[in-house]
Amino acid sequence: MNKKFWSSRIQSLVPYTPGEQPKDRVFIKLNTNENPYPPSPKVLQAIQEAAGDALRLYPDPEAQSLRGALAEYYGLTPEQIFCGNGSDEVLGLCFYALFSPGRTVVFPDITYSFYPVYTELFGLDYQQIPLNEDFSLPVEKLLGGNGGVVVCNPNAPTGQALPLAEIRRILEANREVPVLVDEAYAEFGAQSAVPLIEEFPNLVVVRTMSKDRSLAGMRVGYALGNAGLIAGINCVKNSFNSYPLDRLALAAGEAAIRDKEYFEETREKIMQTREKTTKALRELGFLVHDSSANFIFARHPEKSGKELQQGLRDRGILVRRFDKPERIQDHLRISIGTASDMEALCQVCAELVRD
Ligand SMILES: *Cc1c(COP(=O)(O)O)cnc(C)c1O
Numbered sequence: 001m002n003k004k005f006w007s008s009r010i011q012s013l014v015p016y017t018p019g020e021q022p023k024d025r026v027f028i029k030l031n032t033n034e035n036p037y038p039p040s041p042k043v044l045q046a047i048q049e050a051a052g053d054a055l056r057l058y059p060d061p062e063a064q065s066l067r068g069a070l071a072e073y074y075g076l077t078p079e080q081i082f083c084g085n086g087s088d089e090v091l092g093l094c095f096y097a098l099f100s101p102g103r104t105v106v107f108p109d110i111t112y113s114f115y116p117v118y119t120e121l122f123g124l125d126y127q128q129i130p131l132n133e134d135f136s137l138p139v140e141k142l143l144g145g146n147g148g149v150v151v152c153n154p155n156a157p158t159g160q161a162l163p164l165a166e167i168r169r170i171l172e173a174n175r176e177v178p179v180l181v182d183e184a185y186a187e188f189g190a191q192s193a194v195p196l197i198e199e200f201p202n203l204v205v206v207r208t209m210s211k212d213r214s215l216a217g218m219r220v221g222y223a224l225g226n227a228g229l230i231a232g233i234n235c236v237k238n239s240f241n242s243y244p245l246d247r248l249a250l251a252a253g254e255a256a257i258r259d260k261e262y263f264e265e266t267r268e269k270i271m272q273t274r275e276k277t278t279k280a281l282r283e284l285g286f287l288v289h290d291s292s293a294n295f296i297f298a299r300h301p302e303k304s305g306k307e308l309q310q311g312l313r314d315r316g317i318l319v320r321r322f323d324k325p326e327r328i329q330d331h332l333r334i335s336i337g338t339a340s341d342m343e344a345l346c347q348v349c350a351e352l353v354r355d
Pocket of ligand 1: 207
């Protein structure tokens, strides 16, 4: 590739690789943790109502109506809430706004692979803390001596949740630096750190409507934290893009957070399917970690991850696999689909381990 006209800043930048979104044929798509259920009918109605004359006008740069709905949902004030164009963008703004050059940000070696990309992009120093053999987090290695902490809870791609008491331990030992908790999957079974926001002005919780509210296609993410810290994120946002959320996304996000009943119903189905799939795969000899997310992390002792992933793909099912670090290359990260998606998955897995 000719990088002649690329800034010196990005000559060696390695971007994040998102999961495949195939267009050539129909797959059962279990590779990007999308919700298998459609958004709430109330969300679709809100989008239709927003899709009118008003689209010629800029959206509300402060997302006040959406922040009001989120404030009500979480028992916070709107000043404690920041909304952005998907949580990837919110995370990026947080990294830029909260972490300082020359100070080392720490996060696990096995976690959301976007974190090292942000630190590289913004020229931040970072250290990756190796997870224990069983993929649990060695919390004692995060207790001070750093310039900030990032924890994904439940963690991706392992699905393991950290108890709130452990998050509290991390916050108590890092009172002088920001602690970011990425709760993209928290609604599927982890204890949220939101109740600790009052007590810890260094805490920022980042969430998304992509997974739990079936809105990956609308790009709605948000950060929750102390008003001073949120103002810092706004300062960066207003130095970059004043209107990150468009009118349709604002309407969709607000309707989604207000329709608790639909959310709880779909979440319950996903969690039940997760438990059923875990059990079925274990019966086929897979080693499946207990998951608190809308995906499972599994391997088979006699099959390589590569061969399982390809076998599934050949039979119309996409799952995700990571080559790095090496110790997870034989694991598959399998999103929880509908009950019938997962029956199809288990059937193909049975064939693959029989061969
Ligand atoms: C999916 C995901 C995100 C990003 O979600 P958006 O679609 O950008 O809102 C952030 N963090 C983790 C851990 C994720 O898995």
